[in-house]
Amino acid sequence: MEYKYVGKSYIRPDAISKVTGKAMYLDDIRLPGMLHAAILRPTYAHAKILSIDTSEAEKCPGVVKVVTGEGCTFHYGDNIRDLVPMADKKVHYIGEPVAAVVADTPKHAKEALAKIQVTYDPLPVYIDARQAMSEDAVIIHEDMGQYWTLPTLAVVPGTNIANVYKVRKGRAADGFDDAEVVLEGEFNYPFGSCAAIEPHGSIVWFKEDRTIEVWSSSICPFIVRDDLATSYGVPAADVRVHIPDIGGCFGYKSDITVEQTIAWIASFVPGRPVKWVSSREEDFTSTLIGHGIRTQMKIGAKKDGKLVALQVKVLHSTGAYADTGVNVTMAATHNSTGPYEFEHCDLTGYTVYTNTTPVGAFRGYGHQEVHLAIERMIDMLARKLNMDPFALRSKNYLREGSVNALGEHMWKFNGDVATAAAKVQDLVFGHDKPKEDDTYFYGRGFAAVMKSPKGAPFSTKGCYMKMNTDGSININMGGAEVGQGLRTVVRQIAAEALKIAPEKVRVYTELDTQFSPYEWQTIGSMFTMQGGRAIVRAADKMIALLKNTAAQVLKTDPDYLEYDGEFIYLTADPFIRVPVTELARGYITENGITIGDLAQSVSDARLPRYASPDKNGQGPLGVTYTFGAQGAEIRIEKKSGKILVDHFASVFDVGQVINPLQIRGSVLGGVNIGIGAALYEEVIFDEEGRITNPQYFQYHVPTYKEMPRQTIEFLETPDPIGAFGARGIGEHSVLGPAPAILNAIYDATGIEFCEIPVTPDKMKKALEALKEYA
Amino acid sequence: MAEKFSFTINGQSRSVEVEPDTLLIDVIRDVLDLTGTKRGCDNATCGTCTVIVNGRALKSCNTAITKVAGAEILTVEGLAKGMELHPVQKAIAESGAVQCGFCTPGIVMELVAMLDTKPNASEQELSNALNKHLCRCTGYEPIRDGALIAQKVVQDLAAEHA
Numbered sequence: 001m002e003y004k005y006v007g008k009s010y011i012r013p014d015a016i017s018k019v020t021g022k023a024m025y026l027d028d029i030r031l032p033g034m035l036h037a038a039i040l041r042p043t044y045a046h047a048k049i050l051s052i053d054t055s056e057a058e059k060c061p062g063v064v065k066v067v068t069g070e071g072c073t074f075h076y077g078d079n080i081r082d083l084v085p086m087a088d089k090k091v092h093y094i095g096e097p098v099a100a101v102v103a104d105t106p107k108h109a110k111e112a113l114a115k116i117q118v119t120y121d122p123l124p125v126y127i128d129a130r131q132a133m134s135e136d137a138v139i140i141h142e143d144m145g146q147y148w149t150l151p152t153l154a155v156v157p158g159t160n161i162a163n164v165y166k167v168r169k170g171r172a173a174d175g176f177d178d179a180e181v182v183l184e185g186e187f188n189y190p191f192g193s194c195a196a197i198e199p200h201g202s203i204v205w206f207k208e209d210r211t212i213e214v215w216s217s218s219i220c221p222f223i224v225r226d227d228l229a230t231s232y233g234v235p236a237a238d239v240r241v242h243i244p245d246i247g248g249c250f251g252y253k254s255d256i257t258v259e260q261t262i263a264w265i266a267s268f269v270p271g272r273p274v275k276w277v278s279s280r281e282e283d284f285t286s287t288l289i290g291h292g293i294r295t296q297m298k299i300g301a302k303k304d305g306k307l308v309a310l311q312v313k314v315l316h317s318t319g320a321y322a323d324t325g326v327n328v329t330m331a332a333t334h335n336s337t338g339p340y341e342f343e344h345c346d347l348t349g350y351t352v353y354t355n356t357t358p359v360g361a362f363r364g365y366g367h368q369e370v371h372l373a374i375e376r377m378i379d380m381l382a383r384k385l386n387m388d389p390f391a392l393r394s395k396n397y398l399r400e401g402s403v404n405a406l407g408e409h410m411w412k413f414n415g416d417v418a419t420a421a422a423k424v425q426d427l428v429f430g431h432d433k434p435k436e437d438d439t440y441f442y443g444r445g446f447a448a449v450m451k452s453p454k455g456a457p458f459s460t461k462g463c464y465m466k467m468n469t470d471g472s473i474n475i476n477m478g479g480a481e482v483g484q485g486l487r488t489v490v491r492q493i494a495a496e497a498l499k500i501a502p503e504k505v506r507v508y509t510e511l512d513t514q515f516s517p518y519e520w521q522t523i524g525s526m527f528t529m530q531g532g533r534a535i536v537r538a539a540d541k542m543i544a545l546l547k548n549t550a551a552q553v554l555k556t557d558p559d560y561l562e563y564d565g566e567f568i569y570l571t572a573d574p575f576i577r578v579p580v581t582e583l584a585r586g587y588i589t590e591n592g593i594t595i596g597d598l599a600q601s602v603s604d605a606r607l608p609r610y611a612s613p614d615k616n617g618q619g620p621l622g623v624t625y626t627f628g629a630q631g632a633e634i635r636i637e638k639k640s641g642k643i644l645v646d647h648f649a650s651v652f653d654v655g656q657v658i659n660p661l662q663i664r665g666s667v668l669g670g671v672n673i674g675i676g677a678a679l680y681e682e683v684i685f686d687e688e689g690r691i692t693n694p695q696y697f698q699y700h701v702p703t704y705k706e707m708p709r710q711t712i713e714f715l716e717t718p719d720p721i722g723a724f725g726a727r728g729i730g731e732h733s734v735l736g737p738a739p740a741i742l743n744a745i746y747d748a749t750g751i752e753f754c755e756i757p758v759t760p761d762k763m764k765k766a767l768e769a770l771k772e773y774a
Numbered sequence: 775m776a777e778k779f780s781f782t783i784n785g786q787s788r789s790v791e792v793e794p795d796t797l798l799i800d801v802i803r804d805v806l807d808l809t810g811t812k813r814g815c816d817n818a819t820c821g822t823c824t825v826i827v828n829g830r831a832l833k834s835c836n837t838a839i840t841k842v843a844g845a846e847i848l849t850v851e852g853l854a855k856g857m858e859l860h861p862v863q864k865a866i867a868e869s870g871a872v873q874c875g876f877c878t879p880g881i882v883m884e885l886v887a888m889l890d891t892k893p894n895a896s897e898q899e900l901s902n903a904l905n906k907h908l909c910r911c912t913g914y915e916p917i918r919d920g921a922l923i924a925q926k927v928v929q930d931l932a933a934e935h936a
Contacts, residue, residue, distance in 0.1 A: 015867035018875030021810015021850035028809035197814040247876025280815040483874025668913030696819035
């Protein structure tokens with residue numbers, strides 16, 4: 001649809017401050033009297049702490065305080081309250097805080113760390129869910145049965161299973177009775193790191209007036225606020241959390257990550273702000289990592305390609321704490337159908353404690369991980385059925401009239417995966433593939449994708465706006481700008497809703513729980529859709545308010561009035577009008593008496609009819625789905641096994657493009673992250689639970705020269721929930737690269753990879769094995 | 775023992791008293807409060823700490839302060855002339871090359887160093903320079919677009935002055 005401001009590219013409101021170096025990130029904040037913390041990490045990934053001797057560290061230059069976890073009486077967490085701010089008596093993973101030094105400078109704090117003596121009694125280490133689920137496994141959380149959890153979760157006390165999530169649709173596993181062909185496979189999406197260029201950091205200040213002030217590189221100021229208030233027994237209103245600019249998130253700065261640890265440390269030096277910024281190594285070992293998902297999948301189909309039944313077991317190596325990982329397991333499980341309809345579903349997700357860094361969101365909650373399974377399996381099934389893989393897919397896409405695994409009906413407005421797929425098919429398979437030559441194999445691969453945003457009963461986004469006497473607008477919201485460009489989106493949606501030029505809309509910069517409207521957290525590709533809805537609602541309220549004032553001025557009823565951005569006027573005679581600038585602070589009448597309210601409004605938007613799942617996991621997520629398709633054209637260098645992505649195509653049905661430049665940028669970057677996962681990236685733990693590659697020169701994120709040529713297109717089937725029809729897109733571009741590239745590897749070589757990353761070494765070995773076999 | 779080091783930074787002469795093993799990034803950020811230069815890793819991999827020393831792009835996180843005694847240093851804060859942005863800043867801001875912005879200062883400085891010394895740098899030379907920087911947001915394409923726009927502007931300006 002044609003809009004005036006929506007659908008056009010505008011420069012980001014924060015672009016200038018970012019190119020001039022004036023954007024303020026966490027590490028750029030300096031406060032009077034600020035102290036610096038350094039944190040000691042254990043030498044074992046799983047061990048009892050026998051003793052900690054801090055006496056030598058306390059004597060070091062500049063040291064103000066040495067802190068341990070002794071005496072901490074609370075656990076925290078929003079889903080499973082299994083977290084502690086600092087280890088006491090036991091360490092569960094290699095990145096856990098064991099002790100900390102607070103000193104006048106970061107250097108002094110780090111130097112003193114080396115003087116802390118800790119003795120450990122090592123315990124067995126489990127890296128993988130399958131080890132931790134074995135019957136004789138040592139229990140990682142002995143007190144698991146006592147942890148508070150959300151009522152929808154099911155812990156299995158006496159095991160290492162933090163939650164079992166089940167989705168049952170139709171006749172579940174019995175549905176395989178109807179199948180004529182059955183295919184099974186197992187796929188692994190190993191640990192990865194969001195690896196944003198800005199490392200995590202926090203500043204916490206326990207003040208003498210018993211308030212707590214926090215600055216953090218987090219996207220969840222209200223969760224941080226509420227958690228700290230609960231842990232320290234103060235009113236939430238007395239905890240003030242600021243969020244400065246954030247240098248990339250991709251998931252691992254959501255929920256609560258490092259803030260409770262820094263608060264615990266700072267609570268020992270009340271009156272002084274304490275700053276901690278992670279080293280790159282700590283960003284890998286001690287914040288949140290991603291993935292760790294093994295998917296066992298069984299598909300039942302008719303001979304004609306009609307999909308009948310799906311059985312999935314998601315084995316999630318969630319790490320030492322499951323609070324953030326449990327949602328990843330759950331969304332992975334219910335999204336494991338991909339964009340297909342199965343009459344019978346038997347999907348189970350196991351959230352399993354392991355002695356690894358806790359897993360959190362990573363551009364989605366397990367969505368990309370299970371797409372590796374379903375989109376490889378569909379290609380394999382097509383071969384087994386001797387069917388064209390596009391025809392097989394097209395027969396089974398979720399479309400108007402179908403019902404997904406959660407029992408939600410699909411409508412036309414949920415989007416058009418079939419058209420997206422046809423476009424990608426044309427872009428990637430519409431021309432001849434180069435013939436194998438002396439140097440390269442060539443291959444092409446495809447993946448169709450679906451992702452639901454991540455909902456919750458209390459998910460809401462607030463918006464406050466005010467009109468100034470010159471007609472300019474200030475908008476304040478609680479959405480965290482991590483680079484995704486939401487400030488531009490806010491500006492454009494507000495401009496459209498208020499019918500004024502975007503240049504007249506000034507969007508908030510930092511977040512501050514003292515001033516910012518409430519927002520649950522900025523996650524799940526929901527800001528444009530849900531936040532956009534909040535803006536439209538606030539704009540409608542403000543326009544109604546202007547009309548009420550104008551009705552008194554023009555001596556008529558508000559419903560006879562129209563608004564055009566500049567004037568409120570009488571519908572029947574537009575010459576009878578009053579400028580909005582004269583209404584912004586109420587209308588001042590001739591004799592100085594002012595009538596009407598200030599032109600300001602507040603609104604929010606939650607998810608329409610989100611419901612907690614029933615015992616079969618059935619229940620609406622209350623939000624819409626975004627469908628799309630992606631395809632890769634690759635080359636494999638025979639000599640080295642190196643895989644080069646020459647062209648990558650993505651088509652998504654986003655409902656409505658708000659900003660063409662930004663949405664392309666979002667997909668470009670997401671595809672790059674997906675390619676990184678498929679070909680290069682893995683956080684590697686050795687048998688002792690130590691990360692062997694916690695640096696950028698060891699953990700390879702894609703570089704400039706590795707970027708493929710990308711074709712990116714959008715379909716616009718308007719969504720009824722999102723503002724002006726827009727749907728979420730932030731996380732979707734990472735869904736297809738791994739399966740599309742692995743499908744392309746098969747196309748090129750006939751080699752069936754079920755695990756990523758496919759590094760040159762692995763590729764070369766597989767090629768050599770192929771040669772020997774032939 | 776702290777020693778005194780003098781240099782010019784963003785056109786101003788400055789002296790600092792620091793230990794000789796102090797890194798340039800720490801002097802820039804913590805002594806001189808020029809926080810536009812960012813720290814993204816600790817071993818010269820990500821490139822966001824890049825500044826210009828005597829006309830050359832240099833990673834400040836592995837450069838000891840002893841190496842820059844007497845040098846001319848330029849940081850991202852020294853580029854704009856009042857309200858007027860450097861062509862590289864303007865191009866990078868407008869091409870979509872900025873998302874989270876944390877890699878941006880390093881990339882801007884890399885391109886400024888390249889285009890100031892070699893306005894006709896080949897695409898290969900630009901590519902070699904940009905390959906020293908990690909960006910997790912943009913997929914690099916808009917950075918390339920910004921670099922090429924900036925190069926055009928720099929070349930046109932040079933032609934005007936010629």
